[in-house]
Amino acid sequence: MIWFLRVxxxxxxxxxxxxxxxxxxxxxxxxxxxxxxxxxxxxxxLFDTYFAFLAFWAWVAYKETSHLARGLWLVAILLLGNIAMSIYVLRELFRVPADAKFEDVLLRRR
Structure with missing residues (x-):
């Protein structure tokens, strides 16, 4: 599953x-x-797109522990949209092993 998501x-x-x-x-x-x-x-x-960006950012804000990282990702997502979002998803997908469970990607790391 992780490999499919990476691709x-x-x-x-x-x-x-x-x-x-x-x-x-x-x-x-x-x-x-x-x-x-x-x-x-x-x-x-445009409204639909930017509300979707903010919804995605809510997950990013949950995953990130630093206020600075949260703010920088918000700016990146609002300016670059799906480019920034796919980079964030790739970053998270490559932080887990290929046989990881989906929740390992979605949930905050301990």
């Missing part, structure tokens, strides 16, 4: 890096058309 997180990271690079080379983020930026579904999707 999945690596795929997410690589995909997000590729699509972000492609999009950045295609058009700058700040040159987004006004029709897109003000579209109701774009705004709803």
């Amino acid at each position: 999945a997180a690596i795929l997410v990271l690589l995909t997000m890096l590729c699509v972000t690079t492609w999009a950045s080379n295609f058009v700058a983020l700040w040159k987004m058309p006004r029709e897109v930026a003000t579209h109701a579904w774009f705004i709803a999707t």
